[in-house]
Amino acid sequence: MEFVGPCRFGGWREDGTPIAVPHPAPWVQVCAVSKDQTRNTMRLFPGMFSAECIAEYGVDLGKEIIYSRAGGVIEAVTSSPRALEGGRSTFVVMNETHHWISSNGGHEMAMTIAGNVGKSRGGGARTMEITNAPLPGEESVAEQTCHAWSKFAEGKSRDSGLYYDSVESPPVDLADPDQLRAGILAARGDADWLDVEWIVSTVYSGHMPRSRSQRMFLNQLVTAEDQLISPEDWDNCAVDDRLEDGDAVTLGFDGGKSDDATCLIAMRVRDRLIVPLGVWERPDGPAGDGWEVDRQAVDGAVRNAMERYDVQAFHADVALWESYVDAWSEDYRDRLVIKASPQSAVGRDMRGGLQELTLANERLVAAVEDGHVRHPGETLPLGRTLRRHVLNTRRRPNRYGLSFGKPNRESAHKVDAYAATLLADLARHRLIESGRTRPSERSGAVFFF
Incomplete structure (x- = not known):
């Protein structure tokens, strides 16, 4: 269609319907990181062009380059970003992008294609990725695209014009x-x-x-065998339920500054309902340059939660947030039933206490697999974000058992909401085990924020 068909907007008819016209100089590229992958697509064309089409448009069916009488081109291109630089393609088929990774030049190739398409003559150039489901954690171009679409669907990035169909x-x-x-x-x-x-x-x-x-x-979209929690197990725990003002909850907090996300999670004491109260992440693209989390907004979310709910325990990782954790501990220590650590009513340093955190992780994973936790799924705006963080989390065995971590140290795929969930669940477990759970009394007050 791009090569010889009416593929561009050409105005309006009198009856209000759009007119489609051919591109004046179509340049179609079929790109892949290996010659074999481009052949998978190029070999389809001889059977796709009818004899009538070949005659009408003067199509010359070459093995690696196809021409039309009007000057249109379809060509196969493999991973040579420098050779691709400066091309003015109008339509690029990015083939098998789940194989496009950093080590084979796939990332550089994708960036070069994006630059070329952005500078195409007359604008309106397009790309299309054809791919199987990517391997999460491999950081392929297909995974990056899926990640970008997820961020947009969560309302955390601007609309880039991406159409996602799976x-x-x-x-x-x-x-x-x-x-x-x-x-x-x-x-x-x-x-x-x-x-x-x-x-x-x-x-x-x-x-x-x-x-x-x-x-x-x-x-x-499933990962290799090191995924901590499977999508099926997590989705099976989804319920149509919400927190209500006055509910007895525990809070978990994991904070970042600029790169890592900052997350506040509530867990209802009576039924282990997990509800994300706030997730702050660096935006993608130029909006993320120099970005730092709004600490006053995070502090406000914590204090709002303390007022809305009957918070009986609060475990917050202290890293990068020492002064705020100290303030929360000082302001709310008399309301909390148990302390997070011997040193603080709220502060629980995740850099220590590996054995306790490992056992807590095993307990939470087992609860998800057995359907003993609940969450609102995607009925809440942050439900999709929590799911993304949970499914990003990987199994990390240690001498005490099964812990968790990111896909790799430099991965852009965040797991901080899972870490905050783990702290909220640990706080609930310690509260229940203490035998000091406080009966919840709803105040009837309504808070607006």
Whole structure:
């Protein structure tokens, strides 16, 4: 369509319908990090062009470059960012971007393509990524795109014009052949040339890990075996419920300054309902340059929570927030049933007490897997953000058991909301074990903020 078809807006008809016109100088690039990947797409074209189309537009079907009589071009391009620099392509197919990673030049190639498209003659140039579900934590271009879309969907970044379309299977039991077939049919969409029985036999052959079968054949965004909590287990805990003023809760807080996120999580004492009260993250793009968290806004959110709810325990990581944690401890120590540590009513330094935190992590993971925690899912604005942080979290074994961490030290994928959830759950556990839970009395007051 970009090559010879009416693909651009050309004005309005008298009846108010739009007019589509061909691009005057279409330059289509099929890009990948290897020649084999570009061939996967280029080999489709001979069968896609009808004899009538070839005759009408003078299409010359080359193996790596295709021309039209009017000067249009389709070409295959592999990873050479310097060679690509300065091109004025009008449409770029970015092929198999789940394979575009830093080590094979995929990141540089994606940035070069973005620059070229932004400088295209007449503007309006477009890119399209064709990809399987990416491996979370690998930092591929496909994962970065998915991350950018998630941030926009959460209202945490500006609309960049990204259209995200994913046809994927709902959760299915891979051990059940009938469920697996249904999942494959859902994921393949209208690609009815795919052989369902062959795919089933491939999944059961044992030649690839379960997670790869899910990504490749069901298009499910699942990670490798080091993910701490699976999407299915987390989503199964979603309920249609909210906190009410006066509810007895515990609070967990994990703070950052500029790079790491800052998160405040409440957990209802009676039923372990997890509710994010605030998540502050550095915006993507230029808006994030020089960004630092608004500490007064965070302090206000903490104090608002203390007024709205019956906060019986509050565990806050002290790193980077020592003075605020000291102030919260001083102001609210008489209201808290238990202290976070021997030194502070609120401060709980996550850099120490590894054994306690490891046991707390194992306890929380088991509770999620068994459906013993609850959360509002995506019915709250911050529910999607909490889910993203939870699913970013990786398994990190230590000498005491199973702890947690980021995908890697430099990863842009945050886990701070999970850390705050862990602290809130630890505070609740210690409160329950103390036997000193305070009966909650609702005041009937309503707070606006």
